[in-house]
Amino acid sequence: MEIAIKLFQFILSISILVILHELGHFLPAKYFKTKVEKFYLFFDPWFSLAKKKIGETEYGIGWLPFGGYVKIAGMVDESMDTEQLKKPAEPWEFRSKPAWQRLIIMMGGVTVNFFLAWLIYSCLSYFKGETFHDNAKFENGIAVTDAGKKMGLHTGDRILKIDGKPAERMETSTVNMLFANNVTVLRDGKEVTFPVNEDGVAEVLAQREAKAYFAPRFPTVIDSLTPTGNAKAAGLIKGDEITGVNGKPVAFFDQFSEELARYKNQNITLDIQRNHVPQKIEVKVDPQGKLGFTTDTSVAQKEFEKTQVVKSYTFLESIPRGFQRTIDVLTMQVKQFKI
Structure with a gap:
């Protein structure tokens, strides 16, 4: 049942987005007195689930849920209908309209998407803030x-x-x-x-x-030990925090790793904290610069969580912030295409 509800919510969300996008083409086309032959949610090859003609436009729901389309007379679109182009242009056709009107009709869907994203990000900024x-x-x-x-x-x-x-x-x-x-x-x-x-x-x-x-x-805190590893043989146990190597302080795992790399296949003395009690343990580093244990990832996660903040916005602040977030997301998407 839960899967069915999520599927319904997904289809409903996509349907709303598609309808709003296609309205971005439909409304300026109507405003510029361009004939709109079809307005469809989802595609309808061979047949449609539902349709009704109102005026000159057929409104319908297709069976193929991969978007939707508005069929505008005199314009080659998703339907790939090129037969109409073989006839002379009519005043109500897309191809007979001035270039600036054609541009507005074509850009209408993208424009609606942009303003919808602005609205959504503004609402999110106001009601939820931003977590980063x-x-x-x-x-x-x-x-x-x-x-x-x-x-x-x-x-x-x-x-x-x-x-x-x-x-x-x-x-x-x-x-x-x-x-x-x-x-x-x-x-x-x-x-x-x-x-x-x-x-x-x-x-x-x-x-x-x-x-x-x-x-x-993050600090070096032992989680699990390799059964045959040098760390276990030396007496290290889960929960030990390593704070030094041969008397040199190593507050963080990156420092500890660098020090181990210097002592491959050698014996070293570790300074550790066990139950908040300092101890020293002798252990041999293997040829790969390892001791045979994994670190406690929850410690790293806790350090990462310390850097998390939630930023709140007033109603007036959320509007320009929503605009900026829209621009930032578009910019980031373009950059990630290059990665």
Whole structure:
């Protein structure tokens, strides 16, 4: 029953969007006294589920739920009816209208889509606000992959600006930086602006890391251990937090990983916290620079959740914000097509 309800809701939503889009073509065509032969929700090859002719226009519901269409006399559309073009143009046909009227009729559907998106985003901004991850909340900076480092980022950076514009949201920053000329970060207490390295961008795209080349930093807390791994043999257990390697503090997993890579196939001393009690444990690093355990992902998730904010808007603020969100989504879609 639940699946049937969701399917109904989906079809209803699509139907409303299709009807509004086609009205964007239908209304200006009528206004410019252009003959509209058909107005259909869904396509109707061979037969339709329902139809009724009112005036010169046949209104109907097709059986193929892949959109809809308005058939305008003198215009080649989804119906691919070219027979009418073999006859001389009539005053009520699309092809006989001035270019500016034809443009308005053709752009009507897209225009309605834009204003509908503006309305929806304005309503969402007013009633729900916006939830996003704030770059300013990354108090310990970011952890960066090798490809991200090649772009010019450093682990520990806090992102401030992209091409001179404030970079507030992580969700858009990950994509925007791939198309940026320069990025400004807070690095070791100082603002640093650097050009984005194109080779690094290419590596990020090649590795399909477009949204994962940087992330929040998090402590190294053990979750599960490999039964035959060195970590288990040394006495490490689930819940241990690693805070140092050979006396060097490693507050975050990225620091711990870098230190392990320096001691492949060597014995090291780990500083750990077990039930809030500090301990030292001797363990051997394997040839791959690993100890044989996985980290607790819930710790990383909690650190990520700390950067989440909900921004509220008044009624008057929600209208321009809805417009900007519409533009931002369109821009982001175009950028992602290039990724």
